[in-house]
Amino acid sequence: MRNKKKVYTLGPKGSFHHLACVEYLGGQQEIEFCESFAGVFEAVRAGHLGWIALYNSLAGIVENHEAEIEKNFTLLDEMDYEVKLCICSAPGTKLKDLTKLYSHEKAFGESKRFISEKLPKAELIKCSSTSHAAQKVAQEKEQNSAAICHAETAKFYGLDILANIPNKRKNETSFGLFAG
Ligand SMILES: O=C(O)C(=O)C[C@]1(C(=O)O)C=C[C@@H](O)C=C1
Structure with a gap:
């Protein structure tokens, strides 16, 4: 360039x-x-x-x-x-305790199957991007919240990865x- x-x-x-x-x-x-x-x-x-x-x-x-x-x-x-997505939270949070998921609406769409199988009751909170979601979860440090974003993004914001969301299709x- x-x-x-x-x-x-x-x-x-x-x-x-x-x-x-x-x-x-x-x-x-x-x-x-x-x-x-x-x-x-x-x-x-x-x-x-x-x-x-x-x-x-x-x-x-x-x-x-x-x-x-x-x-x-x-x-x-x-x-x-x-696009590879994972579920990440403030250290100490357990997947089974999650009640709130933050992410971009496209990422929710891309994780639909995983959410309906593993976290069907979680409230989905839309953010302007997946990194905005990670930033929010890192700032609020709630033990029942997670962001859906890239693993690298989780690292940027000091979050732990609780699960990787498999891509069934490209x-x-x-x-x-x-x-x-
Ligand atoms: O949320 C982000 O991290 C974005 O960059 C936005 C965006 C999109 O616009 O579709 C980009 C790729 C992913 O499919 C999910 C969301």
Whole structure:
């Protein structure tokens, strides 16, 4: 990548957007985090680069991002990233004690089978990203809460991994790098 502009993506640190972007850029460029997809589009309108989810192999298109980019922006490149999820909690929490699960709604969809088999009674609390969920669980330290996120993200936030959620089918999201 010759273009040294900052890249804006969905945060906070440890979101799938972030992990995929780090892999794509190989540590070559500075990454800034937005709280929403709207924030990413806004940053690109202001002259920065954006990194955003376009398509997921299980869920299909991600919020019409591809159409929006085609209409108003320029797609520069794309990369597929495998979505691997785990259940993680503040140290000391047990899987059987969980009553609340925090995550991005797509990640709940991708974990549906596991949740219905292992934690059918858990309340599902939607967050703006899987890393936002991990951040919340780490801050609140409730013994009955867990986040669904990547294992790497659990590590970032000092959470313990209680279970890995198996992927029965390929779960991959394609992310796009785009400019104004
Ligand atoms: O929640 C995150 O960590 C994200 O990066 C968002 C997002 C999405 O937009 O689909 C990315 C990949 C996963 O499929 C789940 C959620």
